[in-house]
Amino acid sequence: MPGTANPEFLRRAISLATQNVLEGKGGPFGAVIVHEGQIVGEGVNSVTATNDPTAHAEVIAIRAAARTLRTFDLAGCDVYSSCEPCPMCLAAAYWARIRAIYYGACAADAARAGFDDAFLYDEMRKEHASRAIPSSQLLNEEAWASFKAWIESPNKIQY
Secondary structure, eight states: OOOOOOHHHHHOOOOHHHHHHHHHHHOOEEEEEEEEEEEEEEEEOOOOHTTTTHEEEEEHHHHHHHHHTSSSOOTTTTEEEOOOHHHHHHHHHHHHOOOOEEEEHHHHHHHHHTOOHHHHHHHHSSOOGSSSSSOOOOOHHHHHHHHHEEEEEEEOOOO
């Protein structure tokens, strides 16, 4: 069950995004992760500053929150993002088990500013061979060895 939305946390994310642009550090995106009414992680878009295409605000904030809370399971945490998360950030939120996402600008707003995610959603619906980056499966039986080892491992930590 989502927590009660707190506009002050979203204002913080928006402030981080705006400050990031004004300081010339990266794109107009900011995010905070909140746990039990406290910010436990913050992030801004630093794709160009770090030459890391995965350095989106939400991913940076999730990583910071996981370090702060010393866990990969962020169940009970909420994301406040200056903009609706892109497909990568949305997937990261699901992997982290985020409880709720609150955002300011929507995907259409991001597209108006030159950040259009529609292409990515369209690509994911296509057959592998029809995508802009085609993919092919190779060495399936050899690759299964990793999963077999996982299944049989007494030391695995489920996630």
